Amino acid sequence: MSIRKVVKFGDPFLREKAKEVHKVSKKIQDLVTDLLDTMYAENGVGLAAPQIGENYRVFVIDVSTGDQPLNPMVFINPKIIKKSGATISNEGCLSFPEAYTEVRRYSDVMVKAMDRKGRSFVLEAHDGSLLARCIQHENDHLDGILFVDHALNRFDAEETLKEHNLPPLQVDKMLEEPELQAKIEELLEAVDTTEETEEQDKDDK
Numbered sequence: 001m002s003i004r005k006v007v008k009f010g011d012p013f014l015r016e017k018a019k020e021v022h023k024v025s026k027k028i029q030d031l032v033t034d035l036l037d038t039m040y041a042e043n044g045v046g047l048a049a050p051q052i053g054e055n056y057r058v059f060v061i062d063v064s065t066g067d068q069p070l071n072p073m074v075f076i077n078p079k080i081i082k083k084s085g086a087t088i089s090n091e092g093c094l095s096f097p098e099a100y101t102e103v104r105r106y107s108d109v110m111v112k113a114m115d116r117k118g119r120s121f122v123l124e125a126h127d128g129s130l131l132a133r134c135i136q137h138e139n140d141h142l143d144g145i146l147f148v149d150h151a152l153n154r155f156d157a158e159e160t161l162k163e164h165n166l167p168p169l170q171v172d173k174m175l176e177e178p179e180l181q182a183k184i185e186e187l188l189e190a191v192d193t194t195e196e197t198e199e200q201d202k203d204d205k
Contacts, residue, residue: 086183087128
């Protein structure tokens, strides 16, 4: 099909909630092809329909690396049905050129969706893998949620956007996520404890 223009942060369209697909028609098939073509052209690992100006609950992912063959995955009407654990990841987004910041994510997710042929499937991703994080990132786009809304540190995120000449952070859109934040704090505390133990072991030698 064609490589489409990626909608950039600041466009209110990215904050709209996408509508469900009622039929995997030729229009949706063409949309999937455009998403994949655009994602690969932009060297991305995921892209959601709203990012190319289409208000449908569809996203694509390909987390293959290096010499691995391409492995495009299509998610139509996705729904995350289980999530657990916590991880911190440094994320970017094609709608935020060259801007990265640390965000909170669940480490394990289970998603139910349809593929491009309309067949239902369930997929699990674990251990804070790139796939697990991509599923959450792209699924968020369908609800008008952006990765900076999950920022671990608001001020770091604001500085990153400023450095890349992007619009300011929409603080009112940031997610509090108390349950996930509690898991993140436990994770950070465990890391600090491990580092302290390692330092003590060095001192004892």
